Amino acid sequence: MSEQQKISFFLPIIDFFVFLLIAFTVRFLKSDLTLFTSTIILFMLLMVVFNFYSARFQNRSTYFISVITLIIVLNICIIILQFSLFERFIYTKTGLLKINGLSLIYLYIRRYLLFIYLKNNRKNIYILSSSGTEKMESLIKEKASRRNNWHYMGVHKTEDFFTTVRQNLNKEETIVLINNLTSYTEHEQKNILALKMNGYYVHTYADFCELYLNKIAIESINDEWLILSKGFDSIFLSNYSRLKRITDIFLAVIGLTISLPLLLIAAVMIKIDSKGSILFSQTRTGKNGKPFTIYKLRTMRQDAEKDGAKWASQNDSRITPVGNFLRKTRIDEIPQMYNVLIGNMSFIGPRPERPEFDRELSKEIPYYMLRYLIKPGLTGWAQVNYGYGASVEDSKMKLKYDLYYIKNYSFFLDLRIIFKTILIVLFRKGR
Numbered sequence: 001m002s003e004q005q006k007i008s009f010f011l012p013i014i015d016f017f018v019f020l021l022i023a024f025t026v027r028f029l030k031s032d033l034t035l036f037t038s039t040i041i042l043f044m045l046l047m048v049v050f051n052f053y054s055a056r057f058q059n060r061s062t063y064f065i066s067v068i069t070l071i072i073v074l075n076i077c078i079i080i081l082q083f084s085l086f087e088r089f090i091y092t093k094t095g096l097l098k099i100n101g102l103s104l105i106y107l108y109i110r111r112y113l114l115f116i117y118l119k120n121n122r123k124n125i126y127i128l129s130s131s132g133t134e135k136m137e138s139l140i141k142e143k144a145s146r147r148n149n150w151h152y153m154g155v156h157k158t159e160d161f162f163t164t165v166r167q168n169l170n171k172e173e174t175i176v177l178i179n180n181l182t183s184y185t186e187h188e189q190k191n192i193l194a195l196k197m198n199g200y201y202v203h204t205y206a207d208f209c210e211l212y213l214n215k216i217a218i219e220s221i222n223d224e225w226l227i228l229s230k231g232f233d234s235i236f237l238s239n240y241s242r243l244k245r246i247t248d249i250f251l252a253v254i255g256l257t258i259s260l261p262l263l264l265i266a267a268v269m270i271k272i273d274s275k276g277s278i279l280f281s282q283t284r285t286g287k288n289g290k291p292f293t294i295y296k297l298r299t300m301r302q303d304a305e306k307d308g309a310k311w312a313s314q315n316d317s318r319i320t321p322v323g324n325f326l327r328k329t330r331i332d333e334i335p336q337m338y339n340v341l342i343g344n345m346s347f348i349g350p351r352p353e354r355p356e357f358d359r360e361l362s363k364e365i366p367y368y369m370l371r372y373l374i375k376p377g378l379t380g381w382a383q384v385n386y387g388y389g390a391s392v393e394d395s396k397m398k399l400k401y402d403l404y405y406i407k408n409y410s411f412f413l414d415l416r417i418i419f420k421t422i423l424i425v426l427f428r429k430g431r
Contacts, residue, residue: 007114008053012044015052015110019043022102042077043103046070049415052107065423067107071100073419118149125175126165127155128192130183135219136205140177143213158188162195176202180220214385215400216407218366226367231407235374240411244346252341259334266297266322266331273322276302279335284352287375291355292344295335299323311357311390330425336378348414349377350402353395364392371402374409381405381413384420 019040047053050066058066075096125140127133137155144152156165161176181189181204196202206225209217226232234240267278280298283291304318312319319327326332339345345352350371353361362368382401389398405413 011053011114012047015047016040016044018106019103022099022106025098025102038081039074039078042074042081045415046074048412049419051416058111063111067104069419069423070107071103074103075100122149122151122173123175124151124153124169124173125177126153126161127177128158128161128179128184128188129155130158130179130188133179136177136179158184158191162191166195166200171199171201174200175208176200177208178202178204180204180222209400210404210407214381214404216403218396218400218403221367229407231409232373234409235406240409244414245343248340248346251347252337255334255337256341259337262331263297263334266326266334269322270298270320270326274301274320283355284376285355285358285372286344286352287372289358289369289372292339292352294344294352295338297326297332297335299326299332330421333378340378344375346375346377348380348417349375350380350405351383351398352376357395361392361395365396365399367403368395368399370406371399373406379417379421381417384417384424 023036023040047070050070052066052070078096125144127137127140133155141152144150166174176192176195178184178192181192184192192202203211204220206217206220209215209220270276270278277298280296280300281293282296284294286292299320300312300316300318300323301320323332336345340347358369380402381404382398385401386394386398389395405417
């Protein structure tokens with residue numbers, strides 16, 4: 001069982017019983033069994049959504065934001081549940097304060113214990129040399145420097161590793177990374193198979209990136225990998241697609257209605273700030289490569305593309321002062337809810353790009369057009385993990401996250417993206 005599998009299996013069980021103990025301590029169970037059960041389910045669900053079951057160890061500021069946001073969201077949900085079920089408060093203010101305080105204490109004790117566990121369960125990462133391992137080596141070096149329990153142990157010849165190095169290794173602490181099997185000789189492949197059969201964690205670079213880094217290494221995959229690897233089939237499951245479409249329509253109607261006053265204020269600010277129209281429309285690529293017109297609040301000067309189409313960049317001089325604020329807070333994206341409503345877009349999916357950029361990017365980046373297997377979205381896995389992109393290299397990196405999302409398309413992944421997007425908006429980490 002891998003480190004991530006252990007955490008994903010045992011931690012939810014521990015969390016469930018600890019939260020049960022907290023609830024008994026503040027006598028939540030006496031309030032109402034239905035409400036009590038719903039509260040525990042909510043807590044466990046939010047722990048999944050806020051990524052508390054990841055083997056990655058979050059830094060202090062990120063963890064603090066996640067904990068506070070989780071507690072705030074939990075309280076809001078509890079209040080909504082109480083009024084939905086009983087039309088009045090069942091839990092007392094004192095009870096809520098106690099459960100918030102005890103939950104906060106527990107989550108920080110949990111973080112410390114997880115740190116100790118990860119520190120004592122180090123992973124030594126070895127790369128078996130073959131043609132094309134140079135890029136793998138630089139990435140693993142960089143990633144290992146950020147992880148407390150990852151230790152990069154260098155590149156080794158397959159024969160040397162099999163006959164000498166492995167003799168002194170603990171299997172549970174060792175990850176062996178390989179390139180595509182075809183880059184090794186038949187004899188080397190037999191040694192790699194023997195390692196796998198003897199209990200070592202053996203991963204291709206592509207599988208390692210997906211399992212540990214939540215992205216697809218497009219430089220290391222081929223048609224065979226895409227055909228044989230698990231995933232991608234969820235996007236064709238009609239039940240979840242229908243549910244997602246219904247949710248999109250519901251949220252778009254609610255979102256446009258609630259944000260109407262905000263849009264009116266933004267429209268006045270745009271008019272005062274610079275000459276030109278309030279709305280900005282542009283052709284973008286949609287599902288299966290079909291073009292559509294996207295709508296946004298204008299954030300650049302009216303003559304921003306007088307010299308032709310080009311990528312926007314951070315600190316772009318064409319962005320107006322008001323436009324900069326609208327971009328940071330994502331308010332400029334609100335009109336795209338109309339695109340969601342009419343079916344051009346979804347709330348979650350890869351960001352739609354301009355056709356003229358897509359033509360160039362598809363020549364430079366392998367499997368680029370696979371990102372349009374699903375509807376583009378207002379936010380997505382690439383947006384919450386990588387942020388803004390303004391070059392071919394940025395587009396390549398974002399594609400790695402987009403393909404991970406398409407391959408692992410699920411309800412829980414969508415929830416994670418929604419809450420990570422909320423954090424980005426609240427702390428103005430937009431582009």
